[in-house]
Amino acid sequence: MEGKEEDVSLGANKFSERQPIGTAAQSQDDGKDYTEPPPAPLFEPSELTSWSFYRAGIAEFVATFLFLYITILTVMGVNRSSSKCATVGIQGIAWAFGGMIFALVYCTAGISGGHINPAVTFGLFLARKLSLTRALFYMVMQVLGAIVGAGVVKGFEGKTFYGQHNGGANFVAPGYTKGDGLGAEIVGTFILVYTVFSATDAKRSARDSHVPILAPLPIGFAVFLVHLATIPITGTGINPARSLGAAIIFNKDLGWDDHWIFWVGPFVGAALAALYHQVVIRAIPFKSS
Numbered sequence: 250m251e252g253k254e255e256d257v258s259l260g261a262n263k264f265s266e267r268q269p270i271g272t273a274a275q276s277q278d279d280g281k282d283y284t285e286p287p288p289a290p291l292f293e294p295s296e297l298t299s300w301s302f303y304r305a306g307i308a309e310f311v312a313t314f315l316f317l318y319i320t321i322l323t324v325m326g327v328n329r330s331s332s333k334c335a336t337v338g339i340q341g342i343a344w345a346f347g348g349m350i351f352a353l354v355y356c357t358a359g360i361s362g363g364h365i366n367p368a369v370t371f372g373l374f375l376a377r378k379l380s381l382t383r384a385l386f387y388m389v390m391q392v393l394g395a396i397v398g399a400g401v402v403k404g405f406e407g408k409t410f411y412g413q414h415n416g417g418a419n420f421v422a423p424g425y426t427k428g429d430g431l432g433a434e435i436v437g438t439f440i441l442v443y444t445v446f447s448a449t450d451a452k453r454s455a456r457d458s459h460v461p462i463l464a465p466l467p468i469g470f471a472v473f474l475v476h477l478a479t480i481p482i483t484g485t486g487i488n489p490a491r492s493l494g495a496a497i498i499f500n501k502d503l504g505w506d507d508h509w510i511f512w513v514g515p516f517v518g519a520a521l522a523a524l525y526h527q528v529v530i531r532a533i534p535f536k537s538s
Contacts, residue, residue, distance in 0.1 A: 288377035296382050305361035309387050310394040312353040312365045317398025317494050320345050321417035325406050328414035339480050346485070347473025354465035363465070366488040367391055372442040372519035376526055388490070395494025403498050416499030419486045421507045430483045430507060434514025435521070437475040437487045442522035444471040486511035487518070 296302040323337065323345035330336040337344070354363035362379070364370045367388040374384040403411045421430035448464040476485045486492040492511035496504040 286378075289380045289383075291381050293380040293382050296380065302383065302386070305383070306386050306390040308357045308360040309364060310390040312357045312361075312363070313391045313394030313490055313494075314398040314401075316349050316353055316365055317395045317491060318401055319349050320491070321399050321402045321495060322405065324417040325402060325411070325414060329406075329410070340477070342480060343473050343476035346476050347469045347471075349469075350472045351465050351469025354468050358465065361387070365391065365490075366441075366515075367490050368438050368488060368515035368519040369442055369445055371516055372445070372523045372526075375520055375523035376446070391490040392493055395490040396497050397494075399494040399498040412499070412501065415503060416495055416501075417484075418495040418499040418501075418504035419484045419492045419507075419511050420503050421483055421510065422481060425482050427507060427510060430510045431514050433479045433482045434486055434510055435518040437479050437485065438515040438518030439522045439525075440475055440518075441468070441471050441487055442519045443525060444468055446522060446526040483507075483510070487515055489515050 320342070323342055327336050327338060327342060350365065353365055357363040357365070362373070364373070364387055370379070370384050370387045370391070373379055374381065379387075399417065403416065406414075421427055444467050448467050472487070475487055479485045479487075489512045492508065496508055
């Protein structure tokens with residue numbers, strides 16, 4: 250229905266301070282000081298007539314476009330250099346990915362929730378944070394944005410150079426097995442989606458007033474750290490839209506041979522994070538008699 254924004258809560262502190270914050274608040278267990286949003290319905294056809302629904306999809310498209318534009322352009326800039334020491338190097342690439350997620354989550358949190366990643370959308374869907382209708386729409390818009398972003402980079406760099414330097418496509422690096430790549434994608438995506446759940450948890454939003462404002466920071470930092478660890482293994486996917494967009498524009502066997510890893514790994518990692526969220530983060534605290 251028009252104006253419905255329950256699922257768009259990231260970055261907005263809707264809870265007033267009613268008891269001490271931080272660990273002091275957690276020691277008080279006389280009732281809840283927060284409100285858990287109700288589970289999203291599986292299908293919500295009324296969303297299709299809401300401008301906020303399409304506005305959120307547009308925000309996901311633009312954010313994913315900008316994400317691919319900056320990050321793939323950074324990768325190509327490193328590849329263009331005669332020496333990685335003469336440019337930002339792997340650390341710079343990791344900062345580009347993490348920094349853009351930080352900025353874009355901050356910008357789009359109040360519009361779409363700032364997913365910018367089908368794996369994040371999938372994890373939140375499994376946790377009943379959004380409907381299947383919205384989840385599928387987000388994923389389509391994210392993929393389209395990624396394709397356009399990678400396409401613009403190819404236009405800047407030129408077809409020959411872009412093809413010679415792998416176009417920022419993800420693949421399992423020589424010396425690693427497909428199992429290594431799959432494991433890296435599962436664990437990396439788990440870290441990201443686990444951070445998303447933790448940073449946007451309703452309890453923390455209520456008890457620690459600074460948490461909603463800072464939520465994009467740990468999410469972006471998680472992306473940065475995962476890239477530092479796994480760029481040498483897979484180039485770091487943990488985002489199926491990012492991997493698909495680069496693979497489509499690169500469009501060579503190298504980008505497609507291991508492509509399944511960059512869907513299966515992130516979706517498995519997101520599912521595990523959603524399960525962990527349900528079992529641990531949302532667990533009812535134990536009360537001694």
